[in-house]
Amino acid sequence: GVGASVGLEAAYAQAGAAAASFAGQRLNLRRADMRTLVGAGAGAAIAAAFGAPLTGAFYAFEIVIGAYTVANLAPVAAAALAAVLVAGKMGAIPYLLKTDTQAVQSWTDYGLYALLGLISAVLGIALMRLVANAERLVTRSPIPRWLRPAIGGVGLAALALVTPQTLSAGHGALHLNLMTELPLKMLVLLLAMKALASVISLSFGFRGGLFFASLFLGALIGQVFSALSLLIPWAPSLDPTVAALVGMAALGVAVVGGPFTMSFLVLEATGDFTVAAAALVASMIASAMVRETFGYSFSTWRLHLRGETIRSAHDVSWMRPLSAGRMMRKDVQTVPASTTLAEFRRRFPLGSTKRVIMVDETGLYAGVIPTAKAYVDGGDGEKPVASLAINADTVLKPDQTIKDVMRAFDHGETDELAVIDDKKNVLGVLSEAYATRRYAEELEKARRELTGEAG
Known part of the structure; x- marks a missing residue:
C-alpha cells in the first residue's frame, strides 16, 4: 500500500530530510542553516536514489529550500555529489534510460x-x-x-x-x-x-x-x-x-x-x-x-x-510569528460602559493614551473609545461613554495572520484594534503601525536568509 503512493525515492528523501533536521536540532542551528541542512539531506537522498547529482541538488533548491543562492550552492552540491559517490561504491545502479530517437525533429x-x-x-x-x-x-x-x-x-x-x-x-x-x-x-x-x-x-x-x-x-x-x-x-x-x-x-x-x-x-x-x-x-x-x-x-x-x-x-514558516496574538500589546486599559464622561476625563487626561477599550457589565469587549473624542464636546459630564464607542464589531482574534490583520484594519478604517478570544474577553490591543513594522522586519529577514546575507 505504501508502495502504491510514495515510492522508495520519496522515502529516501524523507529519511534524508529527517536525519538532517535531527542533526540541525542537535547543533542548535539558525532557521536559514536548518533549511539548508534539511535541503542538503533530502537532495542527497534523491541524488543517491537516482544516481543523479543535479536532480538531487535542484530537488533541494526548488522543493525544500525554495530558491537557488550562492550561499546554499556549496553545501547542497557537496551533499548530492557525496551521496552519488557513496551509493556507487556500495553498488547502487544509476537510473539510466537510453533513447534511440531524436526527441525534437521539427x-x-x-x-x-x-x-x-x-x-x-x-x-x-x-x-x-x-x-x-x-x-x-x-x-x-x-x-x-x-x-x-x-x-x-x-x-x-x-x-x-x-x-x-x-x-x-x-x-x-x-x-x-x-x-x-x-x-x-x-x-x-x-x-x-x-x-x-x-x-x-x-x-x-x-x-x-x-x-x-x-x-x-x-x-x-x-x-x-x-x-x-x-x-x-x-x-x-x-x-x-x-x-x-x-x-x-x-x-x-x-x-x-x-x-x-x-x-x-x-x-x-x-x-x-x-x-x-x-x-x-x-x-x-x-x-x-x-x-x-x-x-x-x-x-x-x-x-x-x-x-x-x-x-x-x-x-513555509517565516510569517507564522506574525499573528495577532503574538504581536498584540497586553497592557490594555479598559473602562466599563457605564462610566460617565466626567469620570473618563478624570482617569484618562488628554494625551495620556490614544484609545481605551470599553467592556460591558460582565467584563466582555464592547468597543473602543478614542480619548480625544471624549474631549471634543464639553457637554454633560454625566453622559455615559458608551455613546462614543467605535469598532464594536471589528476586532481581531489571536490566531489571525498578518494578512487578515491588515484586512481588518482596512475594514475598520482605524489604526488600532482590540484582540479578543472566542468569549469576547479582551486579550490585548494591536496597532497598524506596529503590525506593518513587524511584517517589514520579517520580510527583510526572509530576504536576507534567501540571499545568504543573514548573519
Whole structure:
C-alpha cells in the first residue's frame, strides 16, 4: 500500500530530510542553516536514489529550500555529489534510460510536448483533488480508524491480482513499461488502476505522498499520448519512450513541483539534451498551469487542507510569528460602559493614551473609545461613554495572520484594534503601525536568509 503512493525515492528523501533536521536540532542551528541542512539531506537522498547529482541538488533548491543562492550552492552540491559517490561504491545502479530517437525533429514536436504538459497538469490536478476528496469521505465514514488500513490493503490486493504494477514502489515497473510496447487498452487500464491504487493507499491511512506514483503515472500518460498520436494520420508521431519521459517529468512537476528537478532527472537518465529540452517545455507548461489554476503542489495542498497557509517552499514558516496574538500589546486599559464622561476625563487626561477599550457589565469587549473624542464636546459630564464607542464589531482574534490583520484594519478604517478570544474577553490591543513594522522586519529577514546575507 505504501508502495502504491510514495515510492522508495520519496522515502529516501524523507529519511534524508529527517536525519538532517535531527542533526540541525542537535547543533542548535539558525532557521536559514536548518533549511539548508534539511535541503542538503533530502537532495542527497534523491541524488543517491537516482544516481543523479543535479536532480538531487535542484530537488533541494526548488522543493525544500525554495530558491537557488550562492550561499546554499556549496553545501547542497557537496551533499548530492557525496551521496552519488557513496551509493556507487556500495553498488547502487544509476537510473539510466537510453533513447534511440531524436526527441525534437521539427518545431511541431514542441507543440505536441507542450500539449502533453497541459494534459499532465489537468490530470495532476484531478488526481490531487481526487485523493483529497477520497480522504475526506473515508474520514467521515463510520469505518474505525484502526480498520481503515486493512480495508485499504484488501482493495490494493484486489488491484494487484490484475497486475502487480499497481503496487510499484521503485524503478522496476517504469523500466518494464518503457522497454515493453504495451497496447493502448493496457496502458489506459494500468493508468487508471495505478491512480486508483494511489487514492486508496492515501485515503485509507497509509503514509506517503505521490512522488514516485507521479513519475510512473506520467510515463503512462506519455505512452498513451504517443499511441494516440499514431492514430492521427496528419499529426507527427512521437517516440513512445521519449513521450513517456516527457510525460513523467510533466506530471512530476504538476504533483511534486520543481520543473528543473524533473528536467535534470530526464537529462541525467538519458544523457540526451533534446529529450531534456522537450521535458523542460512540458514541465514549464505544467508548472504554470498548476500554479495559476490550482496554486499548490501535492505536499503543500495537503498541508493547506490541515490549515497551513503556505504556497511554496520559501514561504513555509517565516510569517507564522506574525499573528495577532503574538504581536498584540497586553497592557490594555479598559473602562466599563457605564462610566460617565466626567469620570473618563478624570482617569484618562488628554494625551495620556490614544484609545481605551470599553467592556460591558460582565467584563466582555464592547468597543473602543478614542480619548480625544471624549474631549471634543464639553457637554454633560454625566453622559455615559458608551455613546462614543467605535469598532464594536471589528476586532481581531489571536490566531489571525498578518494578512487578515491588515484586512481588518482596512475594514475598520482605524489604526488600532482590540484582540479578543472566542468569549469576547479582551486579550490585548494591536496597532497598524506596529503590525506593518513587524511584517517589514520579517520580510527583510526572509530576504536576507534567501540571499545568504543573514548573519
